[in-house]
Amino acid sequence: MIRYAIFIWSLLILTTVAKQNVDFNIYGSTADGWEFVRDFLKENFKERRDFGASVAIYHQEKLVVDLWGGWFDRSQIKPYDNNTLQLVFSTSKGLVAVAAALCVQRGLLDYSELVTKYWPEYGNNGKENTTVADILSHRAGLPFDNSSFEQYFNWTAMIYTLEQQKPVWPPGTKHGYHALTYGWLAGELVRRVDPMNRTLGEFIRDEIANPLNIEFYIGLPSQQEYRVSPLDFKSYENGTLNQTLPDSYEAFNNKSTHQAEIPAANGITNARSIARVYASLMSDLDNHKYKRLLNEQILQQATKSNTPEHEIDFVIKFPTKFSMGFLLMDDIFPAFGPGVFGHNG
Numbered sequence: 001m002i003r004y005a006i007f008i009w010s011l012l013i014l015t016t017v018a019k020q021n022v023d024f025n026i027y028g029s030t031a032d033g034w035e036f037v038r039d040f041l042k043e044n045f046k047e048r049r050d051f052g053a054s055v056a057i058y059h060q061e062k063l064v065v066d067l068w069g070g071w072f073d074r075s076q077i078k079p080y081d082n083n084t085l086q087l088v089f090s091t092s093k094g095l096v097a098v099a100a101a102l103c104v105q106r107g108l109l110d111y112s113e114l115v116t117k118y119w120p121e122y123g124n125n126g127k128e129n130t131t132v133a134d135i136l137s138h139r140a141g142l143p144f145d146n147s148s149f150e151q152y153f154n155w156t157a158m159i160y161t162l163e164q165q166k167p168v169w170p171p172g173t174k175h176g177y178h179a180l181t182y183g184w185l186a187g188e189l190v191r192r193v194d195p196m197n198r199t200l201g202e203f204i205r206d207e208i209a210n211p212l213n214i215e216f217y218i219g220l221p222s223q224q225e226y227r228v229s230p231l232d233f234k235s236y237e238n239g240t241l242n243q244t245l246p247d248s249y250e251a252f253n254n255k256s257t258h259q260a261e262i263p264a265a266n267g268i269t270n271a272r273s274i275a276r277v278y279a280s281l282m283s284d285l286d287n288h289k290y291k292r293l294l295n296e297q298i299l300q301q302a303t304k305s306n307t308p309e310h311e312i313d314f315v316i317k318f319p320t321k322f323s324m325g326f327l328l329m330d331d332i333f334p335a336f337g338p339g340v341f342g343h344n345g
Helices: 036-046 089-105 132-136 149-153 155-164 181-193 200-212 222-227 240-244 249-253 255-259 271-280 296-302
Strands: 006-012 027-030 052-059 062-070
Touching (some): 062 271, 089 271, 089 296, 149 155, 149 255, 200 271
Antiparallel strands (some): 027 062
């Protein structure tokens, strides 16, 4: 079984110079031996590397770090607290991968099958032989989309657009980061096989968030909008998503964007919730209060690389490795040993 401490930062990094001698509003809990994380978080605020953040760590099935602090926004009036939510961009893709893995575990979906088995309309313009694995591991050949941002709010329109597209490369022959299209492609597969015909956001709510008693929204309820810490865009000028959609960042602060389902990029959550999801993929948690989501066989399938060694990402232009929706990070975090998976934001 893969075992390692799971840690997730939920960050709001701002360029404003912080007030001197400020109380960084750090609250929460650390288990014995984990107090150093509080010092690390404080140092991040002191050095202005983070402006508002939460951090959570599960270790050996227990929540050993649950901290938050800093400021909600530039005004430095409202603290970034235990009630704060944060848009986490591509970290959302990890939850989509979990949703797909649950469908595989229940016999609804098969990674090796053709997409057209579940989604016949997808088999157009050279996409006939695309597999479920191709979509989940960014090998489908549809990394780009020229739709307007307003169309991203219309799931049906986006699915039709992707059905008509011709792939940039023959599916399965190379990989390239599908910054936004991944969410609709993988999400439509989940929607197609779900016996209850839910939206992807509803599936994640019912099958992942509610059983684990966490908050992870793809499609934020309007009454929760006041809790979302606004993004600062200068922090993301060189981000992967910004390279794909350079004019779209400011739209991610709009409530209409938060309430839409853009599964590859608009998940809203906190660090504790993400940490619990990943920990629950490997074991029961907190004295069996929360049950394991994936069995060992499915976890191994979901986290096995589908990227040839050293293959260059067509979009990002450097090597990346993907499994069935997860970014594999052995090379990024070698200290944790083999089997490190997840997704950055």
